[in-house]
Amino acid sequence: MLPKSEILIELDNPRDCFEILEGEKFKNSKVEFKADGKRMTVRIDSQNQKALISALGSVVKQIRIIEQTEELLEK
Numbered sequence: 001m002l003p004k005s006e007i008l009i010e011l012d013n014p015r016d017c018f019e020i021l022e023g024e025k026f027k028n029s030k031v032e033f034k035a036d037g038k039r040m041t042v043r044i045d046s047q048n049q050k051a052l053i054s055a056l057g058s059v060v061k062q063i064r065i066i067e068q069t070e071e072l073l074e075k
Contacts, residue, residue: 002045003046004046004052005044005052006043007041007059008041009039009063011038011039011063011067013070014038015035016066017033017063017066018034018035021062021066024058026051026058028046029045029046029047029054030046031043032044044056
């Protein structure tokens with residue numbers, strides 16, 4: 001059985017993140033993004049545990065960078 005993960009992330013503007021992240025490529029993982037209201041759903045299907053952890057960490061890091069950039073632009 002392949003490792004899988006699904007996370008729900010509450011954001012002020014998830015569509016902005018969705019538009020940026022949907023083109024991302026992840027090695028040994030298939031990552032799907034869905035934005036609905038203030039919630040973004042991220043589903044990760046990976047070939048192994050290491051790829052799952054790597055993809056999950058990368059998604060969280062990228063969302064944090066996008067959010068920090070938006071905060072700087074608002075100032």
